[in-house]
Amino acid sequence: MKDVIIEKWDEILEYLKIEHGISNVSFRTWIQPLQVYSVDGNNITISVDDSLIGVDGKKFIIKKYALPLKVSIEEITGKECDLTFELLSEINKNEEKKKESGNSVQEKPATQIQNKYPFLNPRYTFDTFVVGSNNNLAHAASLAVAESPAEIYNPLFIYGGVGLGKTHLMHSIAHFILDQNPDAKVLYVTSEVFTNELIESIRNRADTNSVAEFRKKYRNIDVLLIDDIQFIIGKESTQEEFFHTFNALHESKKQIIISSDKPPKDIETLEERLRSRFEWGLTVDIQSPDYETRMAILKKKEELDGLSIDDEVMKYIATNVKSNIRELEGALTQIVARSRLINKKVDVALAEEALKDLISPNDKKDITVELIIGIVAEHFDISSDDIISSKKSRNIAYPRQICMYLCRTLTEIPLKDIGNKLGKRDHTTIIHGIEKIKKDMEKDSSLKNTIDVLMKKINPQ
Numbered sequence: 001m002k003d004v005i006i007e008k009w010d011e012i013l014e015y016l017k018i019e020h021g022i023s024n025v026s027f028r029t030w031i032q033p034l035q036v037y038s039v040d041g042n043n044i045t046i047s048v049d050d051s052l053i054g055v056d057g058k059k060f061i062i063k064k065y066a067l068p069l070k071v072s073i074e075e076i077t078g079k080e081c082d083l084t085f086e087l088l089s090e091i092n093k094n095e096e097k098k099k100e101s102g103n104s105v106q107e108k109p110a111t112q113i114q115n116k117y118p119f120l121n122p123r124y125t126f127d128t129f130v131v132g133s134n135n136n137l138a139h140a141a142s143l144a145v146a147e148s149p150a151e152i153y154n155p156l157f158i159y160g161g162v163g164l165g166k167t168h169l170m171h172s173i174a175h176f177i178l179d180q181n182p183d184a185k186v187l188y189v190t191s192e193v194f195t196n197e198l199i200e201s202i203r204n205r206a207d208t209n210s211v212a213e214f215r216k217k218y219r220n221i222d223v224l225l226i227d228d229i230q231f232i233i234g235k236e237s238t239q240e241e242f243f244h245t246f247n248a249l250h251e252s253k254k255q256i257i258i259s260s261d262k263p264p265k266d267i268e269t270l271e272e273r274l275r276s277r278f279e280w281g282l283t284v285d286i287q288s289p290d291y292e293t294r295m296a297i298l299k300k301k302e303e304l305d306g307l308s309i310d311d312e313v314m315k316y317i318a319t320n321v322k323s324n325i326r327e328l329e330g331a332l333t334q335i336v337a338r339s340r341l342i343n344k345k346v347d348v349a350l351a352e353e354a355l356k357d358l359i360s361p362n363d364k365k366d367i368t369v370e371l372i373i374g375i376v377a378e379h380f381d382i383s384s385d386d387i388i389s390s391k392k393s394r395n396i397a398y399p400r401q402i403c404m405y406l407c408r409t410l411t412e413i414p415l416k417d418i419g420n421k422l423g424k425r426d427h428t429t430i431i432h433g434i435e436k437i438k439k440d441m442e443k444d445s446s447l448k449n450t451i452d453v454l455m456k457k458i459n460p461q
Ligand SMILES: Nc1ncnc2c1ncn2[C@@H]1O[C@H](COP(=O)(O)OP(=O)(O)OP(=O)(O)O)[C@@H](O)[C@H]1O
Pocket: 124, 128, 129, 130, 131, 135, 160, 161, 162, 163, 164, 165, 166, 167, 168, 169, 228, 261, 297, 300, 325, 326, 329
Protein backbone atom coordinates (compact mmCIF):
# COMPACT_ATOMS: atom_id res chain seq x y z
CA MET A 1 0.00 0.00 0.00
CA LYS A 2 1.25 3.45 -0.88
CA ASP A 3 2.09 5.63 2.10
CA VAL A 4 -0.25 8.59 2.58
CA ILE A 5 2.71 10.96 2.37
CA ILE A 6 3.64 9.69 -1.09
CA GLU A 7 0.01 9.73 -2.16
CA LYS A 8 -0.48 13.34 -1.08
CA TRP A 9 2.97 14.64 -1.96
CA ASP A 10 1.78 17.13 -4.58
CA GLU A 11 -0.89 18.45 -2.25
CA ILE A 12 1.69 18.81 0.54
CA LEU A 13 4.02 20.84 -1.69
CA GLU A 14 1.17 23.02 -2.90
CA TYR A 15 0.13 23.68 0.71
CA LEU A 16 3.71 24.57 1.60
CA LYS A 17 3.86 27.00 -1.31
CA ILE A 18 0.66 28.79 -0.40
CA GLU A 19 1.11 28.81 3.39
CA HIS A 20 4.62 30.19 3.17
CA GLY A 21 4.07 32.54 0.26
CA ILE A 22 6.81 30.87 -1.80
CA SER A 23 7.27 32.57 -5.17
CA ASN A 24 6.92 30.55 -8.38
CA VAL A 25 10.61 30.70 -9.14
CA SER A 26 11.64 29.57 -5.64
CA PHE A 27 9.05 26.83 -5.75
CA ARG A 28 10.25 25.54 -9.13
CA THR A 29 13.89 25.66 -8.02
CA TRP A 30 13.85 24.24 -4.53
CA ILE A 31 10.58 22.53 -3.81
CA GLN A 32 9.16 20.93 -6.94
CA PRO A 33 12.15 18.62 -7.53
CA LEU A 34 11.96 17.16 -4.01
CA GLN A 35 10.79 13.54 -4.01
CA VAL A 36 10.00 11.08 -1.24
CA TYR A 37 12.69 8.43 -1.46
CA SER A 38 11.61 6.26 1.47
CA VAL A 39 9.17 6.14 4.35
CA ASP A 40 10.17 4.11 7.36
CA GLY A 41 7.66 4.62 10.15
CA ASN A 42 7.96 8.29 10.95
CA ASN A 43 11.30 8.71 9.21
CA ILE A 44 10.94 10.19 5.78
CA THR A 45 13.91 10.44 3.45
CA ILE A 46 13.60 13.05 0.74
CA SER A 47 15.81 13.15 -2.29
CA VAL A 48 17.37 16.42 -3.38
CA ASP A 49 18.34 16.48 -7.03
CA ASP A 50 21.85 17.91 -6.85
CA SER A 51 22.22 17.83 -10.59
CA LEU A 52 19.82 20.79 -10.59
CA ILE A 53 20.92 22.81 -7.58
CA GLY A 54 24.35 21.53 -6.59
CA VAL A 55 25.52 20.00 -3.33
CA ASP A 56 25.11 23.21 -1.34
CA GLY A 57 21.49 23.45 -2.39
CA LYS A 58 20.71 20.71 0.10
CA LYS A 59 22.02 22.81 2.99
CA PHE A 60 19.90 25.73 1.88
CA ILE A 61 16.79 23.59 1.59
CA ILE A 62 17.31 22.14 5.06
CA LYS A 63 17.83 25.55 6.59
CA LYS A 64 14.96 27.27 4.90
CA TYR A 65 12.35 24.67 4.08
CA ALA A 66 12.81 21.56 6.24
CA LEU A 67 10.62 22.80 9.06
CA PRO A 68 7.84 24.31 6.89
CA LEU A 69 7.80 21.07 4.91
CA LYS A 70 7.54 18.98 8.06
CA VAL A 71 4.66 21.13 9.26
CA SER A 72 2.93 20.91 5.86
CA ILE A 73 3.20 17.11 5.95
CA GLU A 74 1.64 17.11 9.39
CA GLU A 75 -1.12 19.48 8.32
CA ILE A 76 -2.09 17.49 5.24
CA THR A 77 -1.62 13.94 6.50
CA GLY A 78 -1.91 14.34 10.28
CA LYS A 79 1.36 12.39 10.52
CA GLU A 80 4.27 13.61 12.60
CA CYS A 81 7.54 12.84 10.93
CA ASP A 82 11.29 13.27 10.97
CA LEU A 83 12.78 14.39 7.69
CA THR A 84 16.16 13.47 6.28
CA PHE A 85 17.41 14.95 3.03
CA GLU A 86 19.73 12.96 0.78
CA LEU A 87 21.46 13.93 -2.41
CA LEU A 88 20.10 12.07 -5.41
CA SER A 89 23.64 11.35 -6.61
CA GLU A 90 24.38 9.61 -3.30
CA ILE A 91 21.14 7.65 -3.41
CA ASN A 92 21.92 6.45 -6.91
CA LYS A 93 25.44 5.44 -5.91
CA ASN A 94 24.12 3.43 -2.95
CA GLU A 95 21.48 1.74 -5.08
CA GLU A 96 24.17 0.68 -7.55
CA LYS A 97 26.26 -0.77 -4.72
CA LYS A 98 23.28 -2.68 -3.35
CA LYS A 99 22.53 -4.17 -6.76
CA GLU A 100 26.13 -5.27 -7.11
CA SER A 101 26.25 -7.04 -3.74
CA GLY A 102 22.74 -8.46 -4.17
CA ASN A 103 21.69 -7.24 -0.71
CA SER A 104 18.09 -6.52 0.16
CA VAL A 105 17.17 -3.26 1.90
CA GLN A 106 18.80 -3.14 5.29
CA GLU A 107 16.59 -2.84 8.31
CA LYS A 108 17.16 0.14 10.55
CA PRO A 109 16.90 -0.09 14.32
CA ALA A 110 13.68 1.41 15.73
CA THR A 111 15.13 4.76 16.70
CA GLN A 112 18.71 5.75 16.46
CA ILE A 113 19.66 8.85 18.32
CA GLN A 114 23.09 10.25 17.85
CA ASN A 115 24.75 12.01 20.73
CA LYS A 116 26.23 14.93 18.85
CA TYR A 117 26.62 17.40 21.69
CA PRO A 118 27.82 15.75 24.90
CA PHE A 119 26.42 18.46 27.18
CA LEU A 120 22.92 18.00 25.76
CA ASN A 121 20.58 15.06 26.15
CA PRO A 122 20.29 13.64 22.61
CA ARG A 123 16.65 12.72 23.24
CA TYR A 124 15.60 16.23 24.16
CA THR A 125 14.82 17.71 20.76
CA PHE A 126 11.80 19.43 19.21
CA ASP A 127 11.11 16.22 17.30
CA THR A 128 10.54 14.24 20.47
CA PHE A 129 8.63 17.01 22.27
CA VAL A 130 4.89 16.44 22.25
CA VAL A 131 2.94 19.67 21.87
CA GLY A 132 -0.33 19.97 23.77
CA SER A 133 -2.53 22.74 25.11
CA ASN A 134 -0.40 22.79 28.29
CA ASN A 135 2.81 23.75 26.53
CA ASN A 136 2.00 25.04 23.05
CA LEU A 137 2.96 28.63 23.77
CA ALA A 138 6.22 27.63 25.44
CA HIS A 139 6.95 25.35 22.50
CA ALA A 140 6.20 28.03 19.89
CA ALA A 141 8.28 30.64 21.70
CA SER A 142 11.19 28.20 22.06
CA LEU A 143 11.09 27.33 18.39
CA ALA A 144 10.96 30.99 17.42
CA VAL A 145 14.01 31.70 19.57
CA ALA A 146 15.82 28.69 18.12
CA GLU A 147 15.11 29.90 14.57
CA SER A 148 16.11 33.50 15.25
CA PRO A 149 18.33 33.73 18.33
CA ALA A 150 18.48 37.17 19.97
CA GLU A 151 16.10 38.62 17.42
CA ILE A 152 12.67 38.29 18.95
CA TYR A 153 12.37 37.24 22.56
CA ASN A 154 15.38 38.06 24.69
CA PRO A 155 15.47 36.74 27.32
CA LEU A 156 13.07 33.85 26.96
CA PHE A 157 11.86 32.85 30.41
CA ILE A 158 10.22 29.41 30.68
CA TYR A 159 8.59 28.43 33.94
CA GLY A 160 6.57 25.50 35.20
CA GLY A 161 6.30 22.83 37.88
CA VAL A 162 8.65 19.91 38.38
CA GLY A 163 9.14 17.48 35.50
CA LEU A 164 6.98 19.27 32.97
CA GLY A 165 9.49 19.67 30.14
CA LYS A 166 11.47 22.87 30.77
CA THR A 167 14.84 21.17 30.38
CA HIS A 168 13.59 19.26 27.36
CA LEU A 169 12.63 22.53 25.66
CA MET A 170 15.92 24.21 26.54
CA HIS A 171 17.94 21.35 25.10
CA SER A 172 15.71 21.39 22.01
CA ILE A 173 16.56 25.04 21.43
CA ALA A 174 20.28 24.32 21.83
CA HIS A 175 20.13 21.31 19.48
CA PHE A 176 18.25 23.28 16.87
CA ILE A 177 20.67 26.20 16.93
CA LEU A 178 23.71 23.93 16.75
CA ASP A 179 22.21 21.85 13.96
CA GLN A 180 21.65 25.00 11.93
CA ASN A 181 24.97 26.53 12.85
CA PRO A 182 27.54 24.10 14.26
CA ASP A 183 29.90 27.00 14.99
CA ALA A 184 27.47 28.78 17.30
CA LYS A 185 28.80 29.07 20.83
CA VAL A 186 25.99 27.61 22.88
CA LEU A 187 26.36 27.14 26.61
CA TYR A 188 23.81 25.19 28.62
CA VAL A 189 24.28 25.05 32.40
CA THR A 190 22.15 24.41 35.40
CA SER A 191 22.21 27.31 37.81
CA GLU A 192 23.88 25.00 40.31
CA VAL A 193 26.82 24.58 37.97
CA PHE A 194 26.93 28.32 37.39
CA THR A 195 26.96 28.93 41.14
CA ASN A 196 29.59 26.28 41.86
CA GLU A 197 31.89 27.54 39.14
CA LEU A 198 31.54 31.07 40.41
CA ILE A 199 32.30 30.09 43.99
CA GLU A 200 35.27 28.05 42.80
CA SER A 201 36.62 30.98 40.79
CA ILE A 202 36.29 33.32 43.76
CA ARG A 203 38.03 30.81 46.00
CA ASN A 204 40.97 30.57 43.60
CA ARG A 205 41.21 34.27 43.02
CA ALA A 206 44.56 34.62 44.84
CA ASP A 207 46.39 32.08 42.67
CA THR A 208 45.10 32.67 39.20
CA ASN A 209 42.99 35.05 37.30
CA SER A 210 40.10 32.70 37.75
CA VAL A 211 37.31 35.26 38.06
CA ALA A 212 38.36 36.66 34.72
CA GLU A 213 38.33 33.13 33.30
CA PHE A 214 34.85 32.58 34.66
CA ARG A 215 33.65 35.83 33.06
CA LYS A 216 35.29 34.96 29.78
CA LYS A 217 33.55 31.62 29.72
CA TYR A 218 30.12 33.07 30.39
CA ARG A 219 30.34 36.23 28.36
CA ASN A 220 32.08 35.04 25.24
CA ILE A 221 29.17 33.02 23.87
CA ASP A 222 26.22 33.40 21.50
CA VAL A 223 23.54 31.63 23.49
CA LEU A 224 23.35 31.08 27.25
CA LEU A 225 20.78 28.66 28.66
CA ILE A 226 20.46 28.63 32.44
CA ASP A 227 18.25 25.92 33.86
CA ASP A 228 16.46 26.21 37.19
CA ILE A 229 17.45 29.80 37.92
CA GLN A 230 15.73 29.55 41.31
CA PHE A 231 18.95 28.12 42.75
CA ILE A 232 20.86 31.29 41.91
CA ILE A 233 18.25 33.45 43.51
CA GLY A 234 18.70 34.05 47.19
CA LYS A 235 22.46 33.96 46.98
CA GLU A 236 23.55 37.55 46.76
CA SER A 237 26.96 37.09 45.18
CA THR A 238 25.65 34.81 42.45
CA GLN A 239 22.75 37.14 41.68
CA GLU A 240 25.22 39.98 41.37
CA GLU A 241 27.48 38.04 39.00
CA PHE A 242 24.54 36.77 37.01
CA PHE A 243 23.24 40.32 36.69
CA HIS A 244 26.51 41.41 35.05
CA THR A 245 26.62 38.31 32.85
CA PHE A 246 23.08 39.04 31.75
CA ASN A 247 23.86 42.65 30.93
CA ALA A 248 27.02 41.82 29.02
CA LEU A 249 25.25 39.23 26.89
CA HIS A 250 22.10 41.24 26.33
CA GLU A 251 24.03 44.35 25.35
CA SER A 252 25.99 42.43 22.76
CA LYS A 253 22.76 40.96 21.40
CA LYS A 254 23.29 37.40 22.54
CA GLN A 255 20.38 35.14 23.35
CA ILE A 256 19.57 34.27 26.97
CA ILE A 257 17.14 31.52 27.92
CA ILE A 258 16.17 30.92 31.52
CA SER A 259 14.02 28.33 33.20
CA SER A 260 12.50 28.42 36.64
CA ASP A 261 9.81 26.81 38.73
CA LYS A 262 8.00 30.17 39.10
CA PRO A 263 7.43 33.33 37.04
CA PRO A 264 9.74 36.25 37.90
CA LYS A 265 6.96 38.11 39.70
CA ASP A 266 6.53 35.25 42.19
CA ILE A 267 10.21 34.76 43.03
CA GLU A 268 10.37 36.63 46.29
CA THR A 269 14.13 36.87 46.72
CA LEU A 270 14.76 38.00 43.16
CA GLU A 271 16.33 41.43 43.08
CA GLU A 272 14.16 44.04 41.40
CA ARG A 273 16.75 44.90 38.75
CA LEU A 274 16.95 41.25 37.66
CA ARG A 275 13.18 40.85 37.74
CA SER A 276 12.71 43.80 35.43
CA ARG A 277 15.35 42.45 33.06
CA PHE A 278 13.67 39.05 32.92
CA GLU A 279 10.51 40.85 31.94
CA TRP A 280 12.18 42.56 28.95
CA GLY A 281 11.66 39.46 26.87
CA LEU A 282 8.92 36.87 26.89
CA THR A 283 7.73 34.77 29.81
CA VAL A 284 5.95 31.53 28.99
CA ASP A 285 4.67 28.75 31.19
CA ILE A 286 4.20 25.00 30.98
CA GLN A 287 1.20 23.54 32.76
CA SER A 288 0.42 19.94 33.64
CA PRO A 289 -0.60 18.01 30.51
CA ASP A 290 -4.21 17.05 29.85
CA TYR A 291 -5.23 13.45 29.20
CA GLU A 292 -4.74 13.60 25.41
CA THR A 293 -1.25 15.04 25.79
CA ARG A 294 -0.34 12.44 28.40
CA MET A 295 -1.41 9.71 25.99
CA ALA A 296 0.57 11.30 23.16
CA ILE A 297 3.68 11.51 25.37
CA LEU A 298 3.36 7.85 26.32
CA LYS A 299 2.98 6.88 22.67
CA LYS A 300 6.03 8.90 21.75
CA LYS A 301 8.06 7.13 24.41
CA GLU A 302 6.72 3.79 23.25
CA GLU A 303 7.89 4.60 19.74
CA LEU A 304 11.30 5.93 20.80
CA ASP A 305 11.99 2.92 22.99
CA GLY A 306 10.75 0.50 20.33
CA LEU A 307 8.05 -0.86 22.67
CA SER A 308 4.61 -2.20 21.89
CA ILE A 309 2.20 -1.69 24.76
CA ASP A 310 -1.48 -2.45 24.89
CA ASP A 311 -3.69 0.65 24.59
CA GLU A 312 -5.60 -0.20 27.77
CA VAL A 313 -2.36 -0.10 29.73
CA MET A 314 -1.46 3.26 28.22
CA LYS A 315 -4.91 4.57 29.17
CA TYR A 316 -4.47 3.27 32.70
CA ILE A 317 -1.18 5.15 33.09
CA ALA A 318 -2.48 8.34 31.47
CA THR A 319 -5.54 8.34 33.69
CA ASN A 320 -3.66 7.81 36.91
CA VAL A 321 -0.36 9.65 36.59
CA LYS A 322 -1.37 13.23 35.98
CA SER A 323 0.75 16.06 37.15
CA ASN A 324 4.32 15.21 36.26
CA ILE A 325 5.69 13.96 32.95
CA ARG A 326 8.81 12.52 34.53
CA GLU A 327 6.56 10.30 36.64
CA LEU A 328 4.44 9.48 33.63
CA GLU A 329 7.48 8.23 31.73
CA GLY A 330 8.81 6.54 34.86
CA ALA A 331 5.53 4.65 35.20
CA LEU A 332 5.89 3.17 31.72
CA THR A 333 9.51 2.23 32.42
CA GLN A 334 8.55 0.53 35.68
CA ILE A 335 5.84 -1.51 34.00
CA VAL A 336 8.18 -2.68 31.25
CA ALA A 337 10.89 -3.50 33.78
CA ARG A 338 8.47 -5.53 35.89
CA SER A 339 7.19 -7.43 32.89
CA ARG A 340 10.77 -8.37 31.93
CA LEU A 341 11.64 -9.30 35.49
CA ILE A 342 8.76 -11.68 36.03
CA ASN A 343 8.57 -12.64 32.37
CA LYS A 344 4.90 -11.80 32.02
CA LYS A 345 2.98 -9.96 29.33
CA VAL A 346 2.18 -6.31 30.02
CA ASP A 347 -1.50 -5.96 30.90
CA VAL A 348 -3.57 -3.73 33.17
CA ALA A 349 -3.24 -6.09 36.14
CA LEU A 350 0.54 -6.02 35.84
CA ALA A 351 0.43 -2.22 35.48
CA GLU A 352 -1.68 -1.89 38.63
CA GLU A 353 0.74 -4.04 40.57
CA ALA A 354 3.82 -2.21 39.23
CA LEU A 355 2.41 1.23 40.02
CA LYS A 356 0.73 0.56 43.32
CA ASP A 357 3.22 2.69 45.22
CA LEU A 358 3.06 5.54 42.73
CA ILE A 359 -0.70 5.75 42.52
CA SER A 360 -2.03 6.13 45.99
CA PRO A 361 -5.79 6.43 46.42
CA ASN A 362 -5.25 9.88 48.00
CA ASP A 363 -4.00 11.16 44.65
CA LYS A 364 -7.38 10.77 43.11
CA LYS A 365 -8.72 14.04 44.43
CA ASP A 366 -12.29 14.57 43.47
CA ILE A 367 -12.60 17.72 41.46
CA THR A 368 -16.23 18.09 40.50
CA VAL A 369 -18.05 20.56 38.29
CA GLU A 370 -19.91 21.73 41.39
CA LEU A 371 -16.64 22.46 43.20
CA ILE A 372 -15.36 24.50 40.26
CA ILE A 373 -18.63 26.43 39.95
CA GLY A 374 -18.53 27.21 43.69
CA ILE A 375 -14.95 28.52 43.65
CA VAL A 376 -15.39 30.56 40.46
CA ALA A 377 -18.67 32.07 41.72
CA GLU A 378 -17.06 33.07 44.99
CA HIS A 379 -14.08 34.61 43.19
CA PHE A 380 -16.31 36.78 41.00
CA ASP A 381 -18.73 37.56 43.79
CA ILE A 382 -21.74 36.01 42.11
CA SER A 383 -23.77 32.96 43.10
CA SER A 384 -23.48 29.38 41.84
CA ASP A 385 -27.07 29.69 40.66
CA ASP A 386 -26.07 32.65 38.48
CA ILE A 387 -23.48 30.46 36.75
CA ILE A 388 -25.94 27.73 35.86
CA SER A 389 -28.71 30.22 35.02
CA SER A 390 -29.58 31.45 31.54
CA LYS A 391 -28.42 35.00 32.35
CA LYS A 392 -26.33 36.45 29.55
CA SER A 393 -24.78 39.57 31.08
CA ARG A 394 -20.98 39.62 30.79
CA ASN A 395 -20.31 39.60 34.52
CA ILE A 396 -22.00 36.19 34.65
CA ALA A 397 -21.44 34.74 31.17
CA TYR A 398 -17.67 35.24 31.37
CA PRO A 399 -17.17 33.44 34.72
CA ARG A 400 -19.38 30.71 33.28
CA GLN A 401 -16.97 30.33 30.35
CA ILE A 402 -14.09 30.25 32.82
CA CYS A 403 -15.89 27.36 34.56
CA MET A 404 -16.09 25.54 31.21
CA TYR A 405 -12.37 26.00 30.68
CA LEU A 406 -11.46 24.88 34.20
CA CYS A 407 -13.73 21.82 34.06
CA ARG A 408 -12.03 20.80 30.82
CA THR A 409 -8.52 21.45 32.10
CA LEU A 410 -8.77 20.05 35.60
CA THR A 411 -11.06 17.07 35.14
CA GLU A 412 -11.65 14.20 32.75
CA ILE A 413 -15.41 14.80 32.79
CA PRO A 414 -16.91 14.45 29.29
CA LEU A 415 -18.06 17.67 27.62
CA LYS A 416 -21.67 16.48 27.59
CA ASP A 417 -21.70 16.07 31.37
CA ILE A 418 -19.97 19.42 31.89
CA GLY A 419 -22.70 21.00 29.73
CA ASN A 420 -25.46 19.31 31.72
CA LYS A 421 -24.10 20.50 35.02
CA LEU A 422 -23.57 24.02 33.72
CA GLY A 423 -27.28 24.62 33.16
CA LYS A 424 -28.04 21.98 30.51
CA ARG A 425 -25.93 23.64 27.85
CA ASP A 426 -24.97 21.58 24.83
CA HIS A 427 -21.40 20.52 24.15
CA THR A 428 -20.82 22.99 21.29
CA THR A 429 -21.50 25.86 23.71
CA ILE A 430 -18.97 24.34 26.08
CA ILE A 431 -16.34 24.00 23.34
CA HIS A 432 -16.96 27.59 22.29
CA GLY A 433 -16.50 28.75 25.90
CA ILE A 434 -13.28 26.80 26.33
CA GLU A 435 -11.81 28.13 23.08
CA LYS A 436 -12.77 31.70 23.95
CA ILE A 437 -10.96 31.56 27.28
CA LYS A 438 -7.92 29.90 25.70
CA LYS A 439 -7.72 32.66 23.07
CA ASP A 440 -8.23 35.44 25.58
CA MET A 441 -5.52 34.00 27.83
CA GLU A 442 -3.00 34.30 25.02
CA LYS A 443 -3.59 38.05 24.84
CA ASP A 444 -4.50 38.90 28.37
CA SER A 445 -1.95 38.13 31.07
CA SER A 446 -4.22 39.25 33.89
CA LEU A 447 -6.83 36.68 32.81
CA LYS A 448 -4.08 34.07 32.83
CA ASN A 449 -3.20 35.11 36.33
CA THR A 450 -6.81 34.82 37.45
CA ILE A 451 -7.00 31.34 35.97
CA ASP A 452 -3.78 30.35 37.76
CA VAL A 453 -5.16 31.59 41.05
CA LEU A 454 -8.44 29.73 40.51
CA MET A 455 -6.59 26.54 39.62
CA LYS A 456 -4.59 26.73 42.81
CA LYS A 457 -7.79 27.26 44.82
CA ILE A 458 -9.47 24.29 43.18
CA ASN A 459 -6.48 21.98 43.29
CA PRO A 460 -4.01 23.08 45.98
CA GLN A 461 -0.92 20.87 45.83
N1 LIG B 1 5.97 17.64 25.90
C1 LIG B 1 6.78 16.61 26.13
N2 LIG B 1 6.94 15.64 25.20
C2 LIG B 1 7.73 14.59 25.44
N3 LIG B 1 8.41 14.38 26.56
C3 LIG B 1 8.31 15.31 27.53
C4 LIG B 1 7.50 16.47 27.35
N4 LIG B 1 7.59 17.22 28.46
C5 LIG B 1 8.43 16.57 29.29
N5 LIG B 1 8.85 15.43 28.74
C6 LIG B 1 9.76 14.44 29.34
O1 LIG B 1 9.55 14.44 30.75
C7 LIG B 1 10.75 14.32 31.45
C8 LIG B 1 10.92 15.50 32.41
O2 LIG B 1 11.09 16.69 31.64
P1 LIG B 1 12.17 17.82 32.02
O3 LIG B 1 13.36 17.22 32.69
O4 LIG B 1 12.39 18.66 30.81
O5 LIG B 1 11.33 18.62 33.12
P2 LIG B 1 11.69 19.95 33.88
O6 LIG B 1 10.49 20.82 33.77
O7 LIG B 1 12.97 20.52 33.45
O8 LIG B 1 11.80 19.41 35.37
P3 LIG B 1 12.58 20.04 36.65
O9 LIG B 1 11.67 21.08 37.19
O10 LIG B 1 12.70 18.88 37.56
O11 LIG B 1 13.88 20.59 36.19
C9 LIG B 1 11.84 14.26 30.41
O12 LIG B 1 12.19 12.92 30.17
C10 LIG B 1 11.21 14.85 29.17
O13 LIG B 1 11.73 14.32 27.98
